[in-house]
Amino acid sequence: MTPDSSPSSVDDPLFESGHRIFANKDLLKIGHVPEADRIVGRDEEISKLAKRLNGAVHGYSPENVMIYGKTGTGKSLVSKHVCQRAQNAAQDGVEIGTAYIDCAEDNTETQAISSLAAKLNDESSTGISVPHTGLSTSKYYKLLWKTLDAQFDSVIIILDEIDLMNDDSVLMKLSRAEEAGKIDCSVGVIAISNKIQYVDNVNERVKSSFQHKELFFKPYDANQLREIMFNREDAFQDGVLSEDVIPLSAAFAAQEHGDARKAIDILRHAGEVAYEAGAEQVTEEHVRQAQQHAEKDRFRELVNGAPTQAKAALLALTELSVNSNDDAFLTSRVYDQYERICNHLDMDILSVRRFRDILKEQAFLGVVEIEKINKGSAGGIHLQNRLIEDPQVVRETILEDSRMQDWTRE
Ligand SMILES: Nc1ncnc2c1ncn2[C@@H]1O[C@H](COP(=O)(O)OP(=O)(O)OP(=O)(O)O)[C@@H](O)[C@H]1O
Incomplete structure (x- = not known):
């Protein structure tokens, strides 16, 4: 039993009997693979991928597939x-092995x-x-070939976030192993990436051995996101x-692009916020707080990594x-405003030109939106800057930097 599923009773009154909010929190884990009837709007992708892998079910070679799509579109x-x-459909006597590798973690060939x-x-x-x-590395390859031959007729390997792998020859060696006579077992690779241009940058030799078909996953619309959550x-x-919790979580997740990961994260987080607050119900307000947390997390990553001058520029816009x-x-x-902040913090003041570049960089990162406005023939073109995220959230995040905190002290 998992910690969040509801146990029938607990003898010690120090601990709660069952969870007030969650009945089975595992359903909201990101790596969780739901049953077929909980998967929404991906019938076509499922059937196309199955066609490519069909050989494996009969003990022949599955095809290699490259899957593209934005984050949270159901590729994994x-x-x-x-x-x-x-694996379940394999013909009698055919043994299929499958393995999932997250290349963000295992990012070297070895x-x-x-x-x-x-x-x-x-x-x-x-x-x-x-x-x-x-x-x-070569010893590991030998061990891999030995284990495959000892157990399987066909193997399907998922390489998720393949663009983070620092050596693309893995693709070549895996797809050539059978042809090169290293194994009897047939191998198919599903390589997954958020970067549409990934294959263009792959070494030509790798490309020619990794003959693959491509599949594209579209973002979800708000209705699909809603259904994904109602199914859990x-x-x-x-x-x-x-009532409003799922529609609101779907609306937040649909705002950037239809990201199911974000939708499920917000929903789970809203449950946690409600639990921490001692509430009996998860409400719209908990979803808003969860969304703010998610925004803050994204921002914290962007802003924490920004140079001090960029933080001062953002603080100016925030103020x-x-x-x-x-x-x-x-x-x-x-x-x-930036000059005032730099004086107060005893920092160097950059030229207007450098300052503009910093704002442009922040626009590129999605923190600031820059709009050109035309003030007529005499006034010329001017740039207006707007924070994309809630200024309070940005402000709190910037002021987590101890150097910036001096701004709030007189
Ligand atoms: N069609 C769907 N039906 C039900 N749940 C879904 C669907 N698509 C995605 N999810 C859920 O959303 C979360 C993210 O999905 P998944 O990891 O497959 O996305 P991804 O496209 O591989 O994202 P990334 O590129 O960030 O790895 C998972 O919890 C997954 O179960």
């Missing part, structure tokens, strides 16, 4: 789902191959032991979710936004 989920179904060998090896049946570390309503105790009814300000006005 659909890949894992189709792999599971291929790590990826040692992880693959370890995941695919069942030591009790092969008698092969795969040490976690300590072997050369039983993660919560009966009657705990108030104007917080203390005025307007939300967009001419660069000259932001610069004046």
